[in-house]
Amino acid sequence: MTKRIFRSIFFVAAVVLIAGFALIMGTLYRYFDNQLHKELQNEAEYLSTAVEQLGVTVLKELGPSQERVTLIDQDGTVLFDNLADQSSMDNHSGREEIQAAMANGSGSAVRYSKTLSERTLYYALRLENGQVLRVSSTQYTILSLIGSMIYPVLLIFILLIVLSGIFASRASKKIVKPINELDLEHPMDDEKVYDEIAPLLSKIGHQSRTIQRQIAGAKHQQEEFALITENMQEGLLVIDKNTILLSWNGSALKLLDAAGIRENQSVLVLNRSEQFQNVVTEALNGHHASTVLNIQNRYCQVAANPVIWDKDPEGAVLLLIDVTETTERECLRREFTANVSHELKTPLTSISGFAEIMKDGMVKKEDIQKFASKIFEEAQRLIVLVEDIIKISQLDEGRHPYEYQDIDLYTMSGEILDRLKSSAEKNNIQLKLEGVHAVIHSAPVILDEIIYNLCDNAVKYNHPHGKVIVTVFQDKTQTSVQVADTGIGIPSSDQERIFERFYRVDKSHSKEIGGTGLGLSIVKHGAAYLGAEINCESTLGQGSIFTLIWKNN
Amino acid sequence: MRTQFDKQLQTLHIELIRMGSLCEQVISLCANMLLKKENLSADINAAETEINQKERDIENLCLKLLLQQQPVAKDLRIISAALKMISDLERIGDQAADIAELAPYLADCDAPGKVHIGDMARATVGMVTRSIDAFVKSDVKMAAEVMAEDDEVDQLFEKIKLELMDLIRQNGLDAKAAMDLLMAAKYFERIGDHAVNVAEWVEYSVTGVHKNDANF
Numbered sequence A: 001m002t003k004r005i006f007r008s009i010f011f012v013a014a015v016v017l018i019a020g021f022a023l024i025m026g027t028l029y030r031y032f033d034n035q036l037h038k039e040l041q042n043e044a045e046y047l048s049t050a051v052e053q054l055g056v057t058v059l060k061e062l063g064p065s066q067e068r069v070t071l072i073d074q075d076g077t078v079l080f081d082n083l084a085d086q087s088s089m090d091n092h093s094g095r096e097e098i099q100a101a102m103a104n105g106s107g108s109a110v111r112y113s114k115t116l117s118e119r120t121l122y123y124a125l126r127l128e129n130g131q132v133l134r135v136s137s138t139q140y141t142i143l144s145l146i147g148s149m150i151y152p153v154l155l156i157f158i159l160l161i162v163l164s165g166i167f168a169s170r171a172s173k174k175i176v177k178p179i180n181e182l183d184l185e186h187p188m189d190d191e192k193v194y195d196e197i198a199p200l201l202s203k204i205g206h207q208s209r210t211i212q213r214q215i216a217g218a219k220h221q222q223e224e225f226a227l228i229t230e231n232m233q234e235g236l237l238v239i240d241k242n243t244i245l246l247s248w249n250g251s252a253l254k255l256l257d258a259a260g261i262r263e264n265q266s267v268l269v270l271n272r273s274e275q276f277q278n279v280v281t282e283a284l285n286g287h288h289a290s291t292v293l294n295i296q297n298r299y300c301q302v303a304a305n306p307v308i309w310d311k312d313p314e315g316a317v318l319l320l321i322d323v324t325e326t327t328e329r330e331c332l333r334r335e336f337t338a339n340v341s342h343e344l345k346t347p348l349t350s351i352s353g354f355a356e357i358m359k360d361g362m363v364k365k366e367d368i369q370k371f372a373s374k375i376f377e378e379a380q381r382l383i384v385l386v387e388d389i390i391k392i393s394q395l396d397e398g399r400h401p402y403e404y405q406d407i408d409l410y411t412m413s414g415e416i417l418d419r420l421k422s423s424a425e426k427n428n429i430q431l432k433l434e435g436v437h438a439v440i441h442s443a444p445v446i447l448d449e450i451i452y453n454l455c456d457n458a459v460k461y462n463h464p465h466g467k468v469i470v471t472v473f474q475d476k477t478q479t480s481v482q483v484a485d486t487g488i489g490i491p492s493s494d495q496e497r498i499f500e501r502f503y504r505v506d507k508s509h510s511k512e513i514g515g516t517g518l519g520l521s522i523v524k525h526g527a528a529y530l531g532a533e534i535n536c537e538s539t540l541g542q543g544s545i546f547t548l549i550w551k552n553n
Numbered sequence B: 001m002r003t004q005f006d007k008q009l010q011t012l013h014i015e016l017i018r019m020g021s022l023c024e025q026v027i028s029l030c031a032n033m034l035l036k037k038e039n040l041s042a043d044i045n046a047a048e049t050e051i052n053q054k055e056r057d058i059e060n061l062c063l064k065l066l067l068q069q070q071p072v073a074k075d076l077r078i079i080s081a082a083l084k085m086i087s088d089l090e091r092i093g094d095q096a097a098d099i100a101e102l103a104p105y106l107a108d109c110d111a112p113g114k115v116h117i118g119d120m121a122r123a124t125v126g127m128v129t130r131s132i133d134a135f136v137k138s139d140v141k142m143a144a145e146v147m148a149e150d151d152e153v154d155q156l157f158e159k160i161k162l163e164l165m166d167l168i169r170q171n172g173l174d175a176k177a178a179m180d181l182l183m184a185a186k187y188f189e190r191i192g193d194h195a196v197n198v199a200e201w202v203e204y205s206v207t208g209v210h211k212n213d214a215n216f
Helices: A002-052 A096-104 A140-148 A150-180 A195-230 A250-256 A272-282 A323-359 A365-397 A409-419 A420-428 A444-460 A507-512 A520-528 B002-037 B040-067 B073-104 B117-136 B140-169 B175-207
Strands: A068-072 A078-081 A104-115 A118-126 A131-142 A235-240 A244-247 A289-295 A299-308 A312-322 A405-408 A430-435 A440-441 A465-475 A478-485 A533-541 A543-551
Touching: A002 A104, A002 A131, A002 A150, A096 A104, A096 A118, A096 A131, A096 A299, A104 A430, A140 A150, A195 A244, A235 A250, A250 A312, A272 A289, A272 A299, A272 A312, A272 B002, A289 A323, A299 A323, A299 B175, A323 A365, A405 A409, A409 A420, A409 A430, A409 A444, A409 A465, A409 A478, A420 A430, A420 A444, A440 A444, A444 A465, A444 A478, A444 A520, A444 A543, A465 B002, A520 A533, A520 A543, B002 B040, B002 B073, B002 B117, B073 B175, B117 B175, B140 B175
Parallel strands: A430 A465
Antiparallel strands: A068 A078, A068 A131, A104 A118, A118 A131, A235 A244, A235 A312, A289 A299, A299 A312, A405 A440, A465 A478, A478 A543, A533 A543
8 A cells, every 4th residue: 555655646746747847848948939039039120220320331240149140132142141151142032031021021930950950040120221131040949958958857857756756655654654553453442543444444343343242252152161061071072074173171181091182183192092093983984983992990981973064074072981880880790690690500509419319219218308408408598698689689779668767776786696696606706795875767677687797797707715896886976886806807908809799708618607708798788778888997817897887977 | 375284284193193003003912912822913914014004105195295385394393203203113013013923933832931022022012102102292201211111121132032042051942932032022122122213203303303313
């Protein structure tokens, strides 16, 4: 714009300069022409008066002068010429100015000399004696005049052009300056700006406000979206068709064990395992895909869905879910099923074996009772096992409507210890109950089962002449039942696993000791069902302490 | 123009990640084949062919970028580092395939259990994984760790050599199996060196300084 304004101003200045120069030259030339003409006339009149009074001799005494003075006779013969030899000159009677003078008393003519680019002005005056006096003066033509003045004129011309250039540049800059300094954010605030562009500025201002509003709206929406996704437990990744991440949340980074990510990076930076790549490729090909990744001992399910735009997949949305617990539980359940089948099969095999021998009549009559009692024992074991499994699955499901009532833990523990008295006496184990009468609102069936199992274990896994001490405790913050024994204890490596179903520390002696391997599992599930905590402290060879704790909120 | 260039650089990055991932796969496959005696030759060969194809693709992409975009400064460093890196990655793939070729000869002897080749395989797999990780995350610190780890692998190689010598002396091992094991160990050692090279190029592409040359 500056350039254009500069060029226009400069062009105008140059045109004005040239035109002015031409006009002045033309006017001046004309003025000089008239002036010269008048001079010639004056001189001719003056000379004619002199010649008439004093004769031709006056002319001869004139001496050299710029003007050419010629005296011509009535017949056209040149009588005198101050610049040329009159005898060599031809007859002048045919000349325009002479003829006019002869006829009218005076005459003038202009003739151009081709070679010299000169023009000669003639003025002729008829004397009283009929002779004609002609005065002529040579004048340069306008072109030669310009030619002779070319250097100074050019100098002036260039000077003026340079000056006009400088002014044009300054002027154009000054014109453009307020436009350049426009604050486009707030175009209407500027009062210095031209009125001509005010409508434009008001339009810009309006549009910029609209854009700002839209950007703010979009940003708000994006923040809202980010806030929602950031608080999601599931990981969310949005990628474009080149696998570049468009959006992600913190959970996704955490699940993929990635420290951080920059803008415009590929999702493969987060995980480049073959499974993950396949899922991404599949989704970007327009199909749903899913896999489970194993990252740092955790399992993460990745579900990828294509984003279809105009029939072509334009990207994909990846949802990541932590399935560690589910996978582990699945694993446990599988283990449990295998264990249950095994545990159920062992007594059944015995029963079937004994029955088969009896069926085949290979058993003596007196032995039948022995065999029958074996079958009965195994059947009893089966029943206990199945009962335990039923209990545990009921607790697992948590659907059984157990009745809640106020229970005195001290009384209940006493009853349980009474039931265990006979088996304790077999091994000379001393049972002891300590503490206070603590009342708690709970389900008696489950609570009985829990305390019974703990006490039963304390008796079973005890040394002969050992002790089992049950302590009931209650204060403002908590209520607890502690079952301590002086038994064989649990190795620290096994302590974590004792609550698992069918887990036995000493697998080789399980049959002698009896039990199903589900006791502590029932304790754990029962405690969880009742909202209590179960803790275990144990030293190998010295005994174990199991504590059931209810926290008072 | 610049957006187009950025897109191509992104594609280069993604392709390199894919190639790196293939290398990780192929080397852990060959370690499994050697140590767990699983027959994975078909998988390894397929992956190796894919690695070779990727090398050519990435090379073409790099040359196209160099010729059409005439990159400067960091972009140029990234592309030239990529060109160097793919040849190292390709060598890793080749050498893993070489180990896979040796594995069947070692399948019916218990020699691999007697020497530290398992540790070596694990260390090398770790190095390759970390060098690729360093590239993916442009992590100079991790690249430096990979360079430091190479000494460990070199020491393991020396250890295996001595162990094999002892075993041969005590006639505890068939000499042929010993040779094959030594070769396998050497291949692992070379793979470790290539992982270091990759790590050095990662460092160069980020910092502009290459370890082996102060004149860059």
